[in-house]
Amino acid sequence: xxxxxxxxxxxxxxxxxxxxxxxxxxxxxxxxxxxxxxxxxxxxxxxxxxxxxxxxxxxxxxxxxxxxxxxxxxxxxxxxxxxxxxxxxxxxxxxxxxxxxxxxxxxxxxxxxxxxxxxxxxxxxxxxxxxxxxxxxxxxxxxxxxxxxxxxxxxxxxxxxxxxxxxxxxxxxxxxxxxxxxxxxxxxxxxxxxxxxxxxxxxxxxxxxxxxxxxxxxxxxxxxxxxxxxxxxxxxxxxxxxxxxxxxxxxxxxxxxxxxxxxxxxxxxxxxxxxxxxxxxxxxxxxxxxxxxxxxxxxxxxxxxxxxxxxxxxxxxxxxxxxxxxxxxxxxxxxxxxxxxxxxxxxxxxxxxxxxxxxxxxxxxxxxxxxxxxxxxxxxxxxxxxxxxxxxxxxxxxxxxxxxxxxxxxxxxxxxxxxxxxxxxxxxxxxxxxxxxxxxxxxxxxxxxxxxxxxxxxxxxxxxxxxxxxxxxxxxxxxxxxxxxxxxxxxxxxxxxxxxxxxxxxxxxxxxxxxxxxxxxxxxxx
Numbered sequence: 001x002x003x004x005x006x007x008x009x010x011x012x013x014x015x016x017x018x019x020x021x022x023x024x025x026x027x028x029x030x031x032x033x034x035x036x037x038x039x040x041x042x043x044x045x046x047x048x049x050x051x052x053x054x055x056x057x058x059x060x061x062x063x064x065x066x067x068x069x070x071x072x073x074x075x076x077x078x079x080x081x082x083x084x085x086x087x088x089x090x091x092x093x094x095x096x097x098x099x100x101x102x103x104x105x106x107x108x109x110x111x112x113x114x115x116x117x118x119x120x121x122x123x124x125x126x127x128x129x130x131x132x133x134x135x136x137x138x139x140x141x142x143x144x145x146x147x148x149x150x151x152x153x154x155x156x157x158x159x160x161x162x163x164x165x166x167x168x169x170x171x172x173x174x175x176x177x178x179x180x181x182x183x184x185x186x187x188x189x190x191x192x193x194x195x196x197x198x199x200x201x202x203x204x205x206x207x208x209x210x211x212x213x214x215x216x217x218x219x220x221x222x223x224x225x226x227x228x229x230x231x232x233x234x235x236x237x238x239x240x241x242x243x244x245x246x247x248x249x250x251x252x253x254x255x256x257x258x259x260x261x262x263x264x265x266x267x268x269x270x271x272x273x274x275x276x277x278x279x280x281x282x283x284x285x286x287x288x289x290x291x292x293x294x295x296x297x298x299x300x301x302x303x304x305x306x307x308x309x310x311x312x313x314x315x316x317x318x319x320x321x322x323x324x325x326x327x328x329x330x331x332x333x334x335x336x337x338x339x340x341x342x343x344x345x346x347x348x349x350x351x352x353x354x355x356x357x358x359x360x361x362x363x364x365x366x367x368x369x370x371x372x373x374x375x376x377x378x379x380x381x382x383x384x385x386x387x388x389x390x391x392x393x394x395x396x397x398x399x400x401x402x403x404x405x406x407x408x409x410x411x412x413x414x415x416x417x418x419x420x421x422x423x424x425x426x427x428x429x430x431x432x433x434x435x436x437x438x439x440x441x442x443x444x445x446x447x448x449x450x451x452x453x454x455x456x457x458x459x460x461x462x463x464x465x466x467x468x469x470x471x472x473x474x475x476x477x478x479x480x481x482x483x484x485x486x487x488x489x490x491x492x493x494x495x496x497x498x499x500x501x502x503x504x505x506x507x508x509x510x511x512x513x514x515x516x517x518x519x520x521x522x523x524x525x526x
Contacts, residue, residue, distance in 0.1 A: 035415070036146040039081065041066045044142035047134045057097050058134055060141060064092045064164045083155040092165045098123075100163065101141055103175055107159035108148065110182070113342040113397075114404035115154055116412060118147035119331035153404060232351045236402060243409055244340060251333050258326040265323050268315030272308050279304030296449055303445040307438055314434045321430060325423045329416065336412055339405055346401045350394040357391055360384045 046061040066084045101120060108117045121140035127133055148154050162174045279301040286297030364384055367377040 035150060035419075036143055039083070039146045039149050041084075042142070042146050042149055044138055044145060047138050049129055049134070056129065057099075058129065058137075059095045059097050060138060062092075062094050062096050062145070062164065064090065066090060081150075082152050083149045086156065090165070094164070094167065094171070096163070098137070098141070100171070100175075101144065104148075104159055104163045105144075107178060108154055108157055109338070109342065111157050111159055112154055112404070113346065114339050114401035114408065115151065116332070116335045116339050116408045117154065118144050118151075119328075119335055120144055153408060230351075231347055232354060232398075234347075234398075234402065236406070240340070240343070240402070240405070243405075247333060247336055247340065251330070251337075254326065254330055254333060258323070258330055261318075261323045261326050265315055265319045268311060268318055272311035272315060275304050275308035275311055279308060299445060299448055303441060307441055310434070310438060310441070314430075317430060318427070322423065322427050325419070329420070332412070332416065336409065339408055343398075343401045343405050346394070346398040350391065350398045353387060353391040353394050357384065357387050360387060 041064065043063045043065075044060045045063065047058050048060075049058050050056065064087075066088055068088055105117060105120050108115065121137050121144075124133060148160060154160065159174075159178070162171060166174055282297050282301030282304060286294040286301060288294075289297060360380065361384060364377060364380045367373050367380055370377075
């Protein structure tokens, strides 16, 4: 590529950990290994921004360096890497841009209809060349590729092999050929002749691409007519209806959980800001007081400021380990819906062909009874045979897609149940660790304010409280109407608080640091 380029910071090729954050070390949170880390030999790295006139884009280096295949380790591992088994030592390194990833995403939907294709990072029109956005997109593109490789329904697709191994020229030719085949499939009828293409009707409406407004209106009219009747039935329809209801209910519930996790992260940021303002106010208050009281107020402000920083870092960890996984879960649910939609498309196409065959059979029977129309009847019979062959192929595709959807939904339930368990467990452990750390910081402040006796004083007060409650319970258990009421000792008066900057009561007049003017000055008397 002869265009001017500006390299952007790249990450280590085999890392999938979140951005470096000091809170991870402070809270001792270790990032767990995700299923995608098992195929860390697939990497997307070294993003480079290319400025070719008005055509500005970012390229990424896609590396595929699978290690030698270990049969013994594969047999011991329940999650066998079939891509590694079939592509051991197949090294490749190519440059791809976002539009190439988008082409792969769409081709996977066409070549493997009914499979759950992982989601791609969304497009962005503003600030799409900022280093932060480029790095975030790089990580999500790498995650997309690794998920595709892990999916046994997708990892042997022809478009994936071309994407990973094809050089720039070969890849562009493969893209052009695939697009040409798609256009031909839309423009050609079952017989491949232009004459019959005008008389396809019915099912042919689904194979024609609208070219103008008039054709678009006709296409919608014919499609509505073809789909107006009942769709073809299959033995698994009840099962698919149940799956569809499950996915819809899951989407509603997960949307609610995702919104609440976002609100939780937002509330954490607000608490961090409030603690910062709280600490700042105490610092300012300490500056207006005496040395002893002011120093202790400064301690409170400094501790609040420290806890504010911890709360901000904790909020970021919540975003990475709670909010983001739930958002990703919603995208996977949408991918399941798309897979179900591909099956519905195959069902509609098969139904349209059956309807067209039925209509043409009636027309053929009528033409056979017409004298002198033997040639037309023969032509209609040949066309009917082609439709019958297409219907047989459509039935096989419909059955294949249906079975693929069932396998994919089963895999989705297994994997996402484990993923959800790990996300919730990780969040609980993070909450425990953060609360312990904050409790320790506040406890150290108590010791400083009480002169190092805070913990013992607290335990003494707790013990006396428990003892008093125990005596009260014992007296309540020994109570009888004939027995005199037990005498309860009067509560001891609480100890008056002492302040370091206030003189003891024994001092006369308790001199103040505030200076007053003399009353013997002229004009000061009443």
